[in-house]
Amino acid sequence: MIISQINAFVPEKILDNKTLSKKFNVSEEWIYKRTGIKKRYISDMDVFQMGINAASSLNLDGVDTILFVSSIGAHYVPFYVRVFEKLKLKKLHYGIDISNGFVGFITALHVADVMFRENIANKILIIVSERLSELVEDKDINTAILFSDASVAMILENHDNYICDHKVMYDPNYLDALNINENKKIIMDGKRVYKFAVNNMKKIINKYIENYEKKIIVPHQANKRILESVKKSFNDLEFLDIIEDYGNTGAVSIPLTLFKTYGNSKIQLKDHLLISVGGGMTTSAITWRCIDE
Template identity: 30%
Template sequence: MGVRIVSTGSYLPDRVLTNFDLESMVETSDQWITTRTGIKERRISKGETTSDMATEAAVRALGDVSPENLELIVVATATPDSFFPSTACKVQSKIGNRGAVAFDVSAACTGFIYALYVADSIMRSKGVSRALVIGAERLSKIVDWSDRTTCILFGDGAGAVYLETSEDEGILGFDLGADGSYGELLAVPSVGSNEEFPYYIRMKGNEVFKVAVRTMVESALRVLEKVGMKPEDVSLLIPHQANLRIIKAVSERLGINQEKVFVNLDRYGNTSAASIPVALDEALRSGKLKRGDVALLVAFGGGFTWGSCVIKV
């Protein structure tokens, strides 16, 4: 028995915050941001909560599938509406499901791949046949808009995939890991810490870059080896959308041509756990990724966490 991604959906808020808008907020410029990150604009919630965006993405992913048939809902997020109930439980209520197993996963920008792994494992071992996995973030709520080094990077959004068990393998394999010794490089303190509110994203960019590229490349190569593939077998690389220089460095070290790399970072910025499912949805809907193709998903995030996954769509 295998697990396959049946359908996808995504949601991005209507409000667009451009680099030119940021020029009036902090000491920066469109050229500076574009050169260093590849980002031109990002979407900012106009009041939509994380669960609101996750719900919209879920509804789009489900299409004609009845929410009542879902047996499992997993939401990856670092910006939940509340500590409890979970964002997954809120989505469950909003889409009209009762009884499905529902919980959140927190692994920062690697969250979606972690959540997909959890759902895949449960479906293979526990007899669950229909699941929803969502990555959703409202990062604008934890951005320090006076910090020119971080406020230029992040945006809001959500992406979702609907999974079913299948005789054919759709999700081919995973590689996951973490190293908490890098925690201080990218972090947001919270109520369990000794730090005072407000809680904002803190990042040491240069150090993050070095570790991110290395861990993403190593993880990607490991998962390809596990499934008996090489980089040239990949139809499309869908990396976490954090920084264009990171994306280019990863693809170059893997030997994957830029034409086979999906990038929407310029339009959305870094949406953390939402970035890969949003990119996957757009790749499928745009025809960049076609049914039967092989996609390599790879991410890194605060923790540090990292993960990769090979899927046949």
């Protein structure tokens, strides 16, 4: 499975540590030490329009399936239907909106693999769009210093003998560590989220490296401290990391990392192990193996 085209939309408005330090009366160093983040991006557009902006420059010839991924689901009319209309696609065999929190992109790749193997789809447009700033309590320093907005669109094709190896782990002991309150805003126990993310990302990486050669690890860009803690246990593996300049963009963070690392070029997904953690608490990962193995 390859990403044959990929593009990102990152809003122009920047929320930096200087602005946040004044708002919450803390130092810029205090914020950076806890997050490893210098900049976040804030969008005035909704997730649908952000997604359209990311997809509009792609060559959509032959696209017959749309997967629209966002933590914020559509109302009544699915996003994929609106994408089909807005981008004037010529044919549509199938479409799904996927709202599965921060692990939504990995879920979409698993769905795409099934579609390819069952000959449902030939060429898939995946749009991943998050406006997490909309879900942040204005006075909550714990979430305001983390979350950011962005969208990524890509064309997915399957021309090889590889299929996905998808694993999911749940830990009900952490169900209340990351959730939504009555105002539909994110609430988070930072220490417990850190513990969950580090422990479970290590566990799931170990499950894969027992059976695979070295893969490039593309983790959910949640927090620099989480990423560094995981890296220490796998010194011989390469980790991709962009969180300093983009913040936590939820389900967008992995595809945004791919785009910022490789640009708009063909990306061989079989060379990578993608890992995400999200509210639930859920750990989800995916890589690819040869069918002939």
